[in-house]
Amino acid sequence: MLFSSILFILASLLKRSIVQAIEWTPFEPVSLPLAVKSPYLNAWLPQGNGAQPISTSWPFHWPSTSHHMLGWQSMIIVDNAPFWLLGNGTFTGIKNNAVLNSVTYTPSTTSFNLTAGPVNVQLEWLSPIEVDDLTRLSIPFVYIRVTASSADGEPHDVRVSMELAANLISGDHSLAANASSIVNDDIIALKMQLQTPQPFIEINDFPEDAAAFIATKNGVGVSYEVSDDNNTGSSSTSATIQTALTNTVDSNYSSHGMNTPFDNYQIMVNVGNVSEVSSSAIFTIGVVRDPSTKYTDLTGEVLLRHPFFKANFSSDDDLISFVLNDFNRSLDSGLAFDSKVMAAANKISPNYADLLALTTRQSLSALEVTISQTVNGSWNTSDVKMFVKDMGDMGSGGVNAVSVLYSALPMYLSLAPNLLAHLLSPLLEAQQGALYTQPYAAQHLGVGFPNVTAQNAAHNFGIEESANMLILVLAHAQATKDLSLSSSYYDLLRSWTNYLVDNALTPGQQQTNPLDSIFAPNQTNLALKGVIGIAAMGSISTLLRQTQDANTYNVSDFSTASSYIQRWLSLSKSANGSYILTSYGDETSTGLLYNLFSDKILGLNLVPDSVRSTCSCCDQNRE
Ligand SMILES: *[C@@H]1O[C@H](CO)[C@@H](O)[C@H](O)[C@H]1NC(C)=O
Ligand SMILES: *[C@@H]1O[C@H](CO)[C@@H](O)[C@H](O)[C@H]1NC(C)=O
Ligand SMILES: *[C@@H]1O[C@H](CO)[C@@H](O)[C@H](O)[C@H]1NC(C)=O
Ligand SMILES: *[C@@H]1O[C@H](CO)[C@@H](O)[C@H](O)[C@H]1NC(C)=O
Ligand SMILES: *[C@@H]1O[C@H](CO)[C@@H](O)[C@H](O)[C@H]1NC(C)=O
Ligand SMILES: *[C@@H]1O[C@H](CO)[C@@H](O)[C@H](O)[C@H]1NC(C)=O
Ligand SMILES: *[C@@H]1O[C@H](CO)[C@@H](O)[C@H](O)[C@H]1NC(C)=O
Ligand SMILES: *[C@@H]1O[C@H](CO)[C@@H](O)[C@H](O)[C@H]1NC(C)=O
Ligand SMILES: *[C@@H]1O[C@H](CO)[C@@H](O)[C@H](O)[C@H]1NC(C)=O
Ligand SMILES: *[C@@H]1O[C@H](CO)[C@@H](O)[C@H](O)[C@H]1NC(C)=O
Ligand SMILES: *[C@@H]1O[C@H](CO)[C@@H](O)[C@H](O)[C@H]1NC(C)=O
Ligand SMILES: *[C@@H]1O[C@H](CO)[C@@H](O)[C@H](O)[C@H]1NC(C)=O
Numbered sequence: 112m113l114f115s116s117i118l119f120i121l122a123s124l125l126k127r128s129i130v131q132a133i134e135w136t137p138f139e140p141v142s143l144p145l146a147v148k149s150p151y152l153n154a155w156l157p158q159g160n161g162a163q164p165i166s167t168s169w170p171f172h173w174p175s176t177s178h179h180m181l182g183w184q185s186m187i188i189v190d191n192a193p194f195w196l197l198g199n200g201t202f203t204g205i206k207n208n209a210v211l212n213s214v215t216y217t218p219s220t221t222s223f224n225l226t227a228g229p230v231n232v233q234l235e236w237l238s239p240i241e242v243d244d245l246t247r248l249s250i251p252f253v254y255i256r257v258t259a260s261s262a263d264g265e266p267h268d269v270r271v272s273m274e275l276a277a278n279l280i281s282g283d284h285s286l287a288a289n290a291s292s293i294v295n296d297d298i299i300a301l302k303m304q305l306q307t308p309q310p311f312i313e314i315n316d317f318p319e320d321a322a323a324f325i326a327t328k329n330g331v332g333v334s335y336e337v338s339d340d341n342n343t344g345s346s347s348t349s350a351t352i353q354t355a356l357t358n359t360v361d362s363n364y365s366s367h368g369m370n371t372p373f374d375n376y377q378i379m380v381n382v383g384n385v386s387e388v389s390s391s392a393i394f395t396i397g398v399v400r401d402p403s404t405k406y407t408d409l410t411g412e413v414l415l416r417h418p419f420f421k422a423n424f425s426s427d428d429d430l431i432s433f434v435l436n437d438f439n440r441s442l443d444s445g446l447a448f449d450s451k452v453m454a455a456a457n458k459i460s461p462n463y464a465d466l467l468a469l470t471t472r473q474s475l476s477a478l479e480v481t482i483s484q485t486v487n488g489s490w491n492t493s494d495v496k497m498f499v500k501d502m503g504d505m506g507s508g509g510v511n512a513v514s515v516l517y518s519a520l521p522m523y524l525s526l527a528p529n530l531l532a533h534l535l536s537p538l539l540e541a542q543q544g545a546l547y548t549q550p551y552a553a554q555h556l557g558v559g560f561p562n563v564t565a566q567n568a569a570h571n572f573g574i575e576e577s578a579n580m581l582i583l584v585l586a587h588a589q590a591t592k593d594l595s596l597s598s599s600y601y602d603l604l605r606s607w608t609n610y611l612v613d614n615a616l617t618p619g620q621q622q623t624n625p626l627d628s629i630f631a632p633n634q635t636n637l638a639l640k641g642v643i644g645i646a647a648m649g650s651i652s653t654l655l656r657q658t659q660d661a662n663t664y665n666v667s668d669f670s671t672a673s674s675y676i677q678r679w680l681s682l683s684k685s686a687n688g689s690y691i692l693t694s695y696g697d698e699t700s701t702g703l704l705y706n707l708f709s710d711k712i713l714g715l716n717l718v719p720d721s722v723r724s725t726c727s728c729c730d731q732n733r734e
Contacts, residue, residue, distance in 0.1 A: 133214060134213035136213070136214070136215040140216075142156065144469070145253075148239075148253045149478075149479065150477055150561075151251070151318045151400065152252070152398040153172060154173075154181055154183070155171055155173055156170050164211035165197055166196055166197065166209045166210070167206075169198055172316060173316070174502070178282065179315065179316065180278070181275075182276030183197060183198055183275050184199075185255075185257070187259065187271050188271075189230045189259075189267050189269055193207060193352055194209040194227035196257065209227040209232055212225060216469065217445075218240065218449050220236065221235070222236075230259050230269060231261075231389075235256045236253060236254070237253060237255075239254070240445075240476075242448075243527065246419060246420050248480055249479075250397070250420045250430070251399060251400075252324075252396065253395065253397075254438055256438075257393075258391040260390075264387065266384040269381075269384075269385050269390070270354070270379055270380065271382060271392040272378070273327075274378075275325050275376045275396070276370070277369040277373075278317070278369075279303075279321065279323040280318070280322070281305055283319075284368060284369050285369075286307070287306045287364060287365055288369040289303070289304055290337040290360050290362075290364055292335065292337065293427060294329065295329065297432050297436075298431055298435055299327055299378060300325070300326035300427065300428075300431045301376040302322055302323070304323075305319060311562055313560075318398070321398050322400075323398045324427070325377075325378055326394065326397075327378050328393065328435050332355075332381030333379070334358055334378070334379050335356055335377065335378045336356035336360075336375075337374070338374075339361060339363070339372040340373040378394065393438055395431070401421060403479050405562050406496075407557075407564045408565045409546035414483060416482065416483055416496065417481060418480065421490055422490035422492050452525075474519055477501075479498045479561070480497050481498065482494055482496075496537045498556070501555075511556050512554060513580060514624045516531075516535070517624075518624075520583065520586055521712070531590075532593065532596055535580070535583055535584060535596060537556060537563065538552075538555075539584075539600040541556060541566070542603060543603055547565075548567060549567060550607075550610045553566045553570075554568075554576055571622050573610060573621060574615050574638075575624065578647075580607060581611075581645075581651070582647050584596055584597050584604060585597070585648075585650050594654055598655055604651060605660065607644070607648075608645055608648035608664060611641045611642075611644045611645050612645060612671055615638055615675065617633065617638075620632050623640070632695075633695040633696070634693065635691055635695065636693070636705065640709070642676055643706060643710050643715065643717060646665065646717045647709075649663070649664030649665030649670065650713065652664060653665060672717060676717055680719070685701075704722070707723065
């Protein structure tokens, strides 16, 4: 998914043409991440041809097709005059839009600089991506901070309203939502749910079993209202702008679908007079599902799994209080995370750093961190499993698609190699045991996220997936020094290695990553990956002191890996020896050996330097 996004963005870079005088740092992307934290809190602002600024646009749930529009709107009311910051609604038919000056984004934050009349506004969307803290990583909430300051030196009265329709909780807007509020000394939160939720069902990529929230810290000047489009103070048909909302929850929602009229869940913060010194309103939005995934093993046994944060918080109140009181820390942590990502990426290239600014949040937001519940109801935090929803349709639509994990390996290695264990263990566990009968590794854990279903299906990616798994397991062991995965699943890993020994050199009609769209037989790149997989097992064997296997698979004189790489070279080189073919014997093809990168990352030194120089472009293309 990381790669697919990068390719997608590169493609758009080539065709973009900027007309408006908006400043972009680092560049104008295809789509800007807004509320991007979990598979079902994944809101974006599409850019590109004809795109309007945020103050006249609705955000979209990923993947941003027409039925994914989200009815989110935000207004800043300056000296009683409303200006739109977000959304494309109107107020009594009038729409004053704040003017967008610039957009900046980092791995954790997207920030809009706007002008609303005499006031400067900074609108920031922060995703707390806490790769070192599974509790925080699993909390499906983002922050929105609206900061205002006077642009003309005069004091100005400022209120900020944030309003959500109920779209996040269903892809079918004819269904009825309900509403409740949590109001205490610390917080005000509005909750929306389907009146008839359907567990583990998706409609149009939306969950049908979620509760969504909008919340803020309680205090002087904070008000709320759950109403509908026919009644809301800030919305289309109401004649006057209110100084405060009614602090009531409409209970008439059950009489109509969520879009007839639209339900509105709205919070307003009266910031008071702003001067040159800025003042802020801080909101949080979240989408909570529990249980979060349904795991089915090969015997058909079902185990419901729950979000990791359940072990820390027993109620919505606790969770949301924690989130809101964690804002200052999250802000600092976001800055630290941004520096870490940028430093790692800049070692490769500044362009790569720019791409990571955009794709890191996206990649990590596809994760669901789960735990199980013991028979007596307590949470088992030793049983951590992470599931990746295939948001880009790049992993054949599968949960924990092995090709997606392989593509994201550089990101995990530089940010959080320990997470690989939680991603790989469900795949390994599903294939351990007699019920799994394929000689090679599976592609994924089923296609029905949030259903996670062990697979025992024949497929045409045996070399690709077996090698990917061996490479991923070794990369994790090397980076973390944790040998528990490799030792627990040693026999399974060895059986995949033996499959590679039998098949890697003559891939025949087997295919590599579907993204490559190369369908020729006997692909050199695939054969190379298979041999790298064998050598990876050699290193795993060495780490576990399995001397005999190490001698067989390792890169050393007379080993299988070494003799295979020599044979691979003679099969893959063009007749005149000057370049590497895409497929054996096809002199018209030149290979792009992106799999060389794993040889390098793992330090195997399998492929002779002479091949690297024959194909100098290879490394940059996939890292
Ligand atoms: C916003 O709404 C106006 C009509 O009210 C419409 O002309 C315009 O295309 C809309 N913009 C977007 C980005 O949807
Ligand atoms: C926002 O843009 C304005 C106008 O370009 C500029 O004066 C101001 O410093 C910017 N604010 C921030 C926080 O970047
Ligand atoms: C909303 O619906 C859900 C699901 O049926 C239910 O659990 C919850 O109690 C309802 N809330 C209100 C305020 O009616
Ligand atoms: C909302 O307003 C529209 C237009 O005025 C009206 O047709 C509709 O019946 C109203 N709906 C409700 C639930 O009040
Ligand atoms: C509730 O909704 C019904 C039909 O949608 C409408 O006729 C009625 O006026 C509404 N009641 C209130 C108090 O808004
Ligand atoms: C804001 O400042 C103006 C001008 O100084 C003053 O008249 C007004 O009362 C102040 N409003 C608040 C809410 O303090
Ligand atoms: C969650 O609970 C664990 C175990 O009690 C604790 O170590 C951790 O600090 C808690 N995390 C947060 C974010 O509160
Ligand atoms: C966050 O920091 C600001 C000052 O920067 C402070 O006013 C505010 O009270 C802090 N918020 C919390 C929840 O600690
Ligand atoms: C539930 O089981 C866990 C693990 O067996 C144990 O640690 C815990 O004390 C038990 N809790 C209760 C309330 O019995
Ligand atoms: C918790 O999970 C671990 C790892 O899966 C397992 O070994 C252990 O038995 C579980 N504990 C309980 C009390 O179910
Ligand atoms: C999950 O599985 C259930 C029952 O097998 C099925 O009805 C549902 O559509 C699946 N969900 C998704 C998102 O595929
Ligand atoms: C693949 O290569 C092997 C070894 O050169 C050859 O025997 C086989 O016929 C090739 N298969 C295809 C489908 O071209």
